[in-house]
Amino acid sequence: MLFDEREETLREVCALGNTKAVQHFIHGGVKINSQNKMNGWTALHWASHRGQEDIVRLLLSNGADPTIKTNKGQTALDLCSDRYPNILTMLESQQVERTSIGPEPSLPIVPAYMKEPDLEKSWLMPDEFSENKIDKVIRQETAKDMLKNEGDKKSTASPTSQTSKKEVLVYLKTRSDDSILGSVFLKNETMTTIIEQLKDVK
Known part of the structure; x- marks a missing residue:
């Protein structure tokens, strides 16, 4: 099975909230429900977890499956914080229920990728990275x-090149x-x- 490296970048730009880049990848035929091999997270898991409301809406309207579970058994709804009521409403309207596993535990530190997000991938189109x-x-x-x-x-004359x-x-x-x-x-x-x-x- 061939690996499309754009799938990982799609998940990353979904987490960062780059709507233009997400649209670019969707129209480019990137598998919207592809999962990371290490943790099983999809683009929808990341967008829900990071509170990217517009991205969640865009993904759902383009066929993102809210029932897909991570390797721990979590759905996008499980990973969505109560701080994002609009996302919770969107996911619940897809007939998805929370599992017994629940959300990710909160970290005692702020990860570097959140403290210093990749600004290029936050704002630019993929061919501008x-x-x-x-x-x-x-x-x-x-x-x-x-x-x-x-x-x-093809040139016959060959003076010393400038x-x-x-x-x-x-x-x-x-x-x-x-x-x-x-x-x-x-x-x-x-x-x-x-x-x-x-x-x-x-």
Whole structure:
């Protein structure tokens, strides 16, 4: 059975409340009821647990199954706190009842993913996430290099090629002026080589 890595990202953006990204994944054919292998949570479990009312509504209207249970035997209703009465009403209207297992116990600390949520995945569309941006840039630059090489082979005149410089800006976390670390000038190198060099910098 093939694994669709978008399923895990769907669950993550549901927990974060990114409606645009959830719609993107649903329209892209991602299995809405897929479960995490470790805990059995679905997108609906996460949205209910984190109080994402709009996401719960969106998931239910697109075929999310509220009767699916986690590996502990909990439904989305079990994982929903009483602080979210509108979500409780929506789930109860689906003829789902609480199980004897109940909600997750409250943690003595605030997990890092809640204290510092991934802002890109909270607001952006999936093709704008950093990891996809890098892959996209590499693919585009590789395609340009291949076209250029094909053009060079067909060209009969071969004077010394001009040196071209590329400036690559390096940021700490987000692409903003206050988190810029600096820039690097690179000559006549493919984007793949540049990315590899940046990854190797300690």
